Amino acid sequence: MADVTGETLQDAIRDVVDPQARLITDDFQAYKGIGSEYNGGHETVCHSTKEYVRGDIHTNxxxxxxxxxxxxxxxxxxxxxxxxxxxxxxxxxxxxxxxxxxxxxxxxxxxxxxxxxxxxxxxx
Known part of the structure; x- marks a missing residue:
């Protein structure tokens, strides 16, 4: 990946992640909006506010x-x-x-x- 932009990162995700998947990421802005393409949705933890886990949502x-x-x-x-x-x-x-x-x-x-x-x- 030559650069890490929302577009290139989301393209890379689309290449390897099953559309049935549930995405779990941190709050990096490049991930914004991609969840609507996945049946499992998109959950985030907000590392910028020191949130690292919420129930079963984490990136550990x-x-x-x-x-x-x-x-x-x-x-x-x-x-x-x-x-x-x-x-x-x-x-x-x-x-x-x-x-x-x-x-x-x-x-x-x-x-x-x-x-x-x-x-x-x-x-x-």
């Missing part, structure tokens, strides 16, 4: 997941290319979705999921 899960990505990129890879960013994100997605497992169990699961698949790397 996505913030925690994003923190894992940031720590991994800064602490492990130091730099990632835009070309392969999706691969790094897949890795962190796998780690996040299996966070209840220890490292050994996650490794076994990753190896098992590769069974019967040919893993190739094609350099461009």
């Amino acid at each position: 899960t996505v913030e925690s997941s994003f923190a894992l990505v940031k720590r991994g990129i800064v602490g492990i890879y130091h730099n990632v290319s835009r070309e392969y960013l999706h691969r790094y994100l897949w890795q962190f997605d796998f780690i996040w979705n299996n966070r209840e497992l220890n490292d050994g169990e996650r490794t076994v699961l990753a190896v098992q999921s590769a069974e019967g698949k040919r893993l190739v790397y094609k350099q461009r």
